[in-house]
Amino acid sequence: MHREAVIEVSKFARLTFVWVGIIFGAVWAACWLVGIALPTWIDQTFQPPAVALAWSNTLRVIVPLVAVMVFIPINAMFMVLAERRALALFTVRKGPNRVGPDGLLQTAADAVKLLFKEDITPRGADALMFTLAPIVFFAPSIIGVIPLLAAATNNHGLFAVANLPTGIFYVLAVSSIPVVGIVMGGWASNDKYSLVGGLRSAAQAISYEIPLVLAVITICLMAGTLDVVKIANQQAAVPIGDQAVPAGLLGWNIFGGGALVQAVSALQAGAPDAAFRLVAAVLLALCTVLLFLIYITGACAEVNRIPFDLPEAESELVSGYNTEYSGIKFAIFFLAEFTNLFVVSTIAVVLFLGGGHGPFPGFDEAAAAQIERVLHELSGPIGWLFNSLIDGPTLVAALWVIIKAYSLVIFAILVRATLPRFRIDQLMDFGWKRLIPLSLILLIAVTFLRELV
Amino acid sequence: MATDLLKTSGLKTDEMIINMGPQHPATHGVLRLLLTLDGEFVKHCEPVIGHLHRAQEWQGQNRTWFQYQALIDRVDYLSGMFTSWAMARAAEKLDGMNIPLRAEYMRVMVSEMNRITSHLLWLGTYLIDLGAMFGFPFYPFREREKLLDLFEAIAGQRMMFNYIRIGGVMREAPAGWFAKLKQFTQEFPDRIDEYEAIVTKNPIFLKRTKGVGILKKELAMEYGITGPCLRGSGVNHDLRKFRPYSVYDQLTFAVPVSAGDGDTWDRYMCRIKEMRQSNEIIKQCMEKIPGGTSEELRERRKECNSCGKEDCQHCGGDLKLLAKKQNAGLRIKAGEAFDAVESPRGILGCYIISDGSDKAYRFKWRNPSFTNLSILPELLVGHPIADIMAIFGSIDVILPDVDR
Numbered sequence: 019m020h021r022e023a024v025i026e027v028s029k030f031a032r033l034t035f036v037w038v039g040i041i042f043g044a045v046w047a048a049c050w051l052v053g054i055a056l057p058t059w060i061d062q063t064f065q066p067p068a069v070a071l072a073w074s075n076t077l078r079v080i081v082p083l084v085a086v087m088v089f090i091p092i093n094a095m096f097m098v099l100a101e102r103r104a105l106a107l108f109t110v111r112k113g114p115n116r117v118g119p120d121g122l123l124q125t126a127a128d129a130v131k132l133l134f135k136e137d138i139t140p141r142g143a144d145a146l147m148f149t150l151a152p153i154v155f156f157a158p159s160i161i162g163v164i165p166l167l168a169a170a171t172n173n174h175g176l177f178a179v180a181n182l183p184t185g186i187f188y189v190l191a192v193s194s195i196p197v198v199g200i201v202m203g204g205w206a207s208n209d210k211y212s213l214v215g216g217l218r219s220a221a222q223a224i225s226y227e228i229p230l231v232l233a234v235i236t237i238c239l240m241a242g243t244l245d246v247v248k249i250a251n252q253q254a255a256v257p258i259g260d261q262a263v264p265a266g267l268l269g270w271n272i273f274g275g276g277a278l279v280q281a282v283s284a285l286q287a288g289a290p291d292a293a294f295r296l297v298a299a300v301l302l303a304l305c306t307v308l309l310f311l312i313y314i315t316g317a318c319a320e321v322n323r324i325p326f327d328l329p330e331a332e333s334e335l336v337s338g339y340n341t342e343y344s345g346i347k348f349a350i351f352f353l354a355e356f357t358n359l360f361v362v363s364t365i366a367v368v369l370f371l372g373g374g375h376g377p378f379p380g381f382d383e384a385a386a387a388q389i390e391r392v393l394h395e396l397s398g399p400i401g402w403l404f405n406s407l408i409d410g411p412t413l414v415a416a417l418w419v420i421i422k423a424y425s426l427v428i429f430a431i432l433v434r435a436t437l438p439r440f441r442i443d444q445l446m447d448f449g450w451k452r453l454i455p456l457s458l459i460l461l462i463a464v465t466f467l468r469e470l471v
Numbered sequence: 472m473a474t475d476l477l478k479t480s481g482l483k484t485d486e487m488i489i490n491m492g493p494q495h496p497a498t499h500g501v502l503r504l505l506l507t508l509d510g511e512f513v514k515h516c517e518p519v520i521g522h523l524h525r526a527q528e529w530q531g532q533n534r535t536w537f538q539y540q541a542l543i544d545r546v547d548y549l550s551g552m553f554t555s556w557a558m559a560r561a562a563e564k565l566d567g568m569n570i571p572l573r574a575e576y577m578r579v580m581v582s583e584m585n586r587i588t589s590h591l592l593w594l595g596t597y598l599i600d601l602g603a604m605f606g607f608p609f610y611p612f613r614e615r616e617k618l619l620d621l622f623e624a625i626a627g628q629r630m631m632f633n634y635i636r637i638g639g640v641m642r643e644a645p646a647g648w649f650a651k652l653k654q655f656t657q658e659f660p661d662r663i664d665e666y667e668a669i670v671t672k673n674p675i676f677l678k679r680t681k682g683v684g685i686l687k688k689e690l691a692m693e694y695g696i697t698g699p700c701l702r703g704s705g706v707n708h709d710l711r712k713f714r715p716y717s718v719y720d721q722l723t724f725a726v727p728v729s730a731g732d733g734d735t736w737d738r739y740m741c742r743i744k745e746m747r748q749s750n751e752i753i754k755q756c757m758e759k760i761p762g763g764t765s766e767e768l769r770e771r772r773k774e775c776n777s778c779g780k781e782d783c784q785h786c787g788g789d790l791k792l793l794a795k796k797q798n799a800g801l802r803i804k805a806g807e808a809f810d811a812v813e814s815p816r817g818i819l820g821c822y823i824i825s826d827g828s829d830k831a832y833r834f835k836w837r838n839p840s841f842t843n844l845s846i847l848p849e850l851l852v853g854h855p856i857a858d859i860m861a862i863f864g865s866i867d868v869i870l871p872d873v874d875r
Contacts, residue, residue, distance in 0.1 A: 109609040210489050214511070214856070324602065325675055334856050336496060438675050439602025441857040442511065 026112070029120050030103050036122060037096040038420065041089065046407065048088040053081040053176045054406045082180035086163050094356040095125040100424075101356075101431050108435035132352075135345035140208055143342065147206035152343070152350035155199030159357040162192040166361070169246040169368045172415035176407075178247075185246040186238060189365060190231055193320065196358065197223040200329060203351070204339035215338025218442055219329035222319055225449035226326070230316030232457035233309045236464050237369045240275050240306075250373025254382075258283045266379035270372040272310045274303035277471040298470040305464050310370045312457050314426075317362035319449070321355065323430050325437040328445060363426035364419065371422050374415025382418075386410030486514060493522050497600055497860045500870030502844075504859070506851075513859065516851040518844060523874040531834035536562065536637060537801045539831070544631040546836060547872040549592055552578075552585040553814035555635035557821040557836075560716065560810035562637045562803050563794075565825055572789035574639035575718045576760040581625065581634060582812070583749040583756075584618050584652075587659075589815035590742045590749075591615040593867050594666065597739070600864035601679050610669075614662050617655055624648055637803070638795030649757060649764035656754050663746055671743070680736035684850045684862035687733060694849075695842045698817025699741040700866050702726065704733030710813035722755050724748045735865035742867075745815075761789045802829050816840050816867055840872035 057074030064070040099114070103121070106113025115121035139145050165188055168174070168181035182188050197220055204216020241249045253269050255262035256276030263283075269276045281299035285292040319326035330338030340351045367373060376382045390410040393401075440448065487508045492498035501522035507515035527546055531539045543558050544551030556578060563570060570578075592615060595608035619629040625644050626634035634641050670676055686696070691704040701708055709726040711719040727744035729737035762768040768790065775785040782788070795801070805827035811820035817839030824833040843866050850862050 110613050111609055210487060327602070328857075334497070334860060436669070437603060438598060438673065438679060439857075440675060441679060441855065443855065444678050 023107075026107055029115075030100075030107060033103065033120055033122060034096075034100065034424070037092075037099070038424075041092050041096060041420075042416075044092055045085050045089050048084050049081055049176065050403070050407045052077055052084045078176065079179055081176045082164050082167050085167060085177070086160055090160060090163070090357050091129075091353065093360060094353045095129060097356045097360060097427060098128070098352070099125045100427070101434075104428060104431045105435050108432060129349065132349040133346055137345040137347060138342075140342045142208040144206040144208070147202050148342075149347070151199045151203030151206060152347045152354070153199070154202060155196045156350050156354040156357075158192045158195040159354050159361055162189050162361050163357075163364070165189055165246055166364050166368060169250040169373050170364065170416055170419040172374050172411045173247050173251075174409075174412045181245070181247050184244045186234060186244050186249070186365075186369070189246075189361075190234060193358070193361065194223070194227055196354065199354075200339045203343065204329075207339070207342040209342050211335045211337075212339050212341050215329045215335045215341070218335075219322065219339060221442070222322075222326065222328060222445060222449075225446055226316045226319035226453070229312050229449065229453035229457040230320060232454070232461055233313040233316065234365075234369060236309055236457070236461045237271050237306075239461070240271065240464060240468055246368050246373075250368050250375070253372040254375040256280060264379040266375075266381075267372075267377040269375075270370065270377075272306055272370040274299055274306050274471075277302045277468070281471055295471055298467050302464065302467040302471060305460050305467065306370070308456070309460055309464070310366070312453055312460070313366055313370065314429075315453060317366065318430065318433070319445075321358040321362055323359065324434040325440050326445060327439060328442055359427060359430060360423060363423040363430070366426055367419055367422040372418075374418045376414070376418050382411075382414050386414045389413055484509070491859065498863075498870075499596065499868065502863075502868070502870055502873075504847075504863075506856075506859075508856065511855045511857075513851045513854055513856070516848045518847055520841075520844070520870075520873050523871050525871070525875065527875040528834040528836060531831050533830065535799060535801065535829040536803060536831065537797065537799050537829075540636055541631075541633045544633060545871065546838070546875055547814065547816070547819070547840070547869050548630055549589045549869055550582075550585050550815050550819075551630060551632050552582040552635055553812050553819050554821075555632065556582055557810065557812045557814075557819045558823070559635050559637045560812065561808045561821040561823045562825075564810050565806050565808040565823060566637070566795070566803050568638055568794045570639055570794055571791040572718070573761050574792050574794070576756050577640045577644075577792070578635055579717055579719065579722070580652075580753055580756045580760075581622070581632075581640070583752045584621065586749045586815045587746050588615045588618045588622075590746050591618075593742060593815075593864075594670075597864040597867075598670065600860040601676065610662075610666065614655075614659065617651075621648060621652055621655070624651075636793065636795075636797055637801065638797070639791065639793035641792070641797070643768065643792060644765040646766055646769070649766075652753065653757060656750050656757075659750050660747060663743060667743065671740070677736065679858075679861055680734065680739060680865070682732075682734050683858050684735045684854070684865060685732055686738075686846065686850060690849060691733065691846070694846045696817070696846055697839050697842065698813070698815065698867075699738055699745060700817065700843055700846075703729045703731075703738035703741045705729055705731070705737075710811060710818055716810075716812065718756075718759075721759065722752055724752050724755075735861055738865045738867075742815075800829060802827065803831075807833075811837065814839055816869065816872070817843060836875055838872045838875065840868045840870075841875075844868050844873050 057077045060070050060074045060077070064073070099121070102124070103113040113121065114124040117124040117127045139148055164180045165182050165185040167177045171177045173181065200219040201216040204212040204219070237249070238244055241252055243249060253271055253275065254264060256265045256269050256279045258280055263279065265276050265279045267273065268279050277299040281292070281296040284295050289295070322329050330340065335341070340348060343351060387410060393405050393408065393410070396404055489506045489508055491504040491506055493501040493503045498504070503519040503522065505517040505519055506513055527542070530542060534542065540555065540558070543554045546554045591611040595611040598608050622632060623629045625642060625648060626632040686700065686704045688704045688706055691701050692706060697708070705728060707726060707728045710716065712726050725748055727741050727748065729741055731737040762771070771785045775783050778786060780787055803825045805825050807822070807824040809820060809822040811818050818837065819839055820837030822835040822837070823831055826832040846866065847863060851859055854862065
């Protein structure tokens with residue numbers, strides 16, 4: 019029994035490595051092609067230079083979009099497979115292991131199957147709305163990822179264009195659109211179960227967006243900015259006096275954004291109010307941990323994961339808002355659901371878990387330097403192939419973001435493997451009577467504590 | 472409720488009629504619930520049954536006793552041992568047979584094992600009903616598999632056993648069977664502790680089950696509810712204690728009766744405790760069974776070379792397995808008889824009229840699921856949609872058992 023479990027876990031780890039490799043490789047190849055190779059070729063080939071430059075710059079600007087368009091489908095494929103395999107692990111089963119080596123290609127096969135399936139519009143359905151609903155549901159998850167790219171790649175030149183000074187505000191605004199798609203789909207299906215599912219979804223999304231946004235606002239308040247890159251980078255080092263000290267794990271916003279380090283250094287320096295500041299820092303760290311939990315809860319509800327998957331509650335509403343969908347439209351709903359899960363995980367990583375910075379102070383720089391050295395040893399066309407797009411810090415940051423984001427995804431899967439579903443009235447009670455007051459209290463508490471540290 | 476609020480404020484609301492089932496992921500087979508909803512709340516509920524009607528009683532009248540024994544496991548496919556046993560008991564009563572003691576002990580053992588598998592499957596599916604969709608349900612199935620393997624070893628089949636026959640049980644257990652069962656009974660209480668650790672104290676589970684679907688004692692008795700549903704409502708009624716049949720009067724076990732008000736959580740706890748008691752019964756049976764384990768019995772039978780004589784001390788008397796020869800010409804004396812056993816779902820009775828030929832003249836089943844299902848409209852009215860499955864799952868209905 020124990021041995022079998024070890025084998026299954028190692029298979030799961032191998033599968034994850036292969037898929038992350040595929041994701042990285044595909045995104046890198048697409049970005050290199052659109053951002054480096056094609057513009058360089060245009061610049062060198064076409065005359066006059068001004069026109070060529072206009073074309074090549076256009077290509078360079080759309081790199082973030084290309085990266086996202088390549089990333090999302092492959093990532094969703096991996097996440098579906100990972101979810102099924104991880105759930106199998108948690109529930110003493112095997113999971114899909116027949117298509118490709120170890121079931122590696124299962125979701126690719128599923129995607130092909132869904133694409134070739136007949137696209138049915140039920141009788142009496144509003145065809146236009148029925149078709150628009152998956153698009154309205156999916157589009158925000160694409161445009162919502164883009165500002166996060168800069169934070170995830172350590173503000174790499176090609177992705178910095180996508181960064182917004184009000185990035186987090188934009189992401190939150192966009193992430194509340196999908197619910198419109200769900201309600202549209204539920205209503206247009208001409209099915210009572212879908213309708214109830216859609217309405218439930220609206221009620222749930224509205225209730226749980228409030229604590230979620232309050233948690234995010236509190237973090238922005240601590241950071242003093244809405245810029246995701248700045249929020250991520252602030253967590254790498256803690257300002258003590260007039261120098262920035264790398265703090266690793268303790269610098270992350272989930273542990274009070276470096277307040278603990280500052281308080282301890284004040285204690286060492288023998289400041290008169292040091293003990294008081296330490297208490298405030300510990301309280302602040304507690305508050306931020308709670309904020310993180312609130313964010314995770316709100317995010318679970320926002321992306322309709324168990325225990326908040328009421329819009330598609332299978333034992334009650336058959337499949338909720340997507341009961342009547344099949345083929346490509348269903349695939350888009352499915353894709354968007356998993357992308358949304360990844361997006362909320364990435365936001366949590368950027369806001370709370372240090373973005374692209376690792377938990378060990380000094381480790382990132384060493385790793386980046388090592389990667390740089392290896393890259394610089396490559397010469398000729400291969401060297402150009404790699405060096406033109408990747409640099410050490412970018413790769414390290416992207417890896418950290420992806421590791422942390424997938425850890426949160428695995429956590430969501432674990433929750434799904436454990437908990438039953440809430441009832442709708444209990445869900446509302448929990449949202450309005452517990453989470454919202456708590457997040458409001460935390461907002462005020464963090465405001466004061468941050469000043470006291 | 473929210474709808475009352477809307478009405479007092481002068482808004483016009485409409486009722487919605489919705490068909491839950493027969494094609495619905497959570498109606499456990501093919502039950503159709505005709506629901507009248509006021510918002511999310513049930514105003515009226517009408518169960519429509521009969522989608523699985525297979526004329527089981529008619530089949531019993533048109534097949535020989537020997538043939539029909541193989542079919543009755545399908546009446547309640549999760550507790551086939553009990554359906555076989557109920558019919559066997561009724562026929563034996565009519566025929567005036569004396570069942571060998573070893574066969575009686577084997578019957579108690581396999582049927583208590585079957586009670587455990589049935590409750591385990593109920594536990595898994597009930598959690599699915601509550602939305603623990605892919606997670607926990609498979610852990611009960613892990614233990615259930617072990618018991619099904621044992622069933623397969625002894626009866627040749629995992630669910631449709633055809634093991635308990637008129638006059639005894641069909642086969643001796645294979646070598647090693649008792650040892651495996653013993654090992655199972657030793658580790659099973661720990662497994663129940665595991666389920667309890669993850670389910671019984673889970674706050675979401677408690678919220679979904681406490682105070683939901685309250686079945687009052689008087690109402691339960693009025694409707695003729697039996698089994699864990701009745702005991703969950705606080706009525707101490709179990710055929711095994713109340714009118715001990717077989718060898719149950721020689722075994723010590725408790726009948727778990729809830730002290731609560733009969734909500735779904737009480738019914739859940741009743742079943743969990745019943746599994747523990749069944750485990751104890753199996754343990755006692757393995758100690759008390761005449762002839763000991765199958766290996767010991769085999770050793771003893773070598774001494775008399777399996778002579779098969781009635782008075783042989785190694786293979787006759789108490790150590791036999793069948794009191795009546797099993798062949799196509801199996802006949803039961805004319806007359807009529809009713810007998811019942813306590814199945815995992817309640818009292819399962821069989822009424823037989825025989826005219827002395829190789830076929831029954833009339834069959835009638837008293838199925839616990841059918842009776843228990845009748846309470847559903849009483850329990851559902853006033854509850855939201857989400858509770859329908861929490862309540863329906865908690866009364867543990869098997870649709871083939873309802874429709875026969």
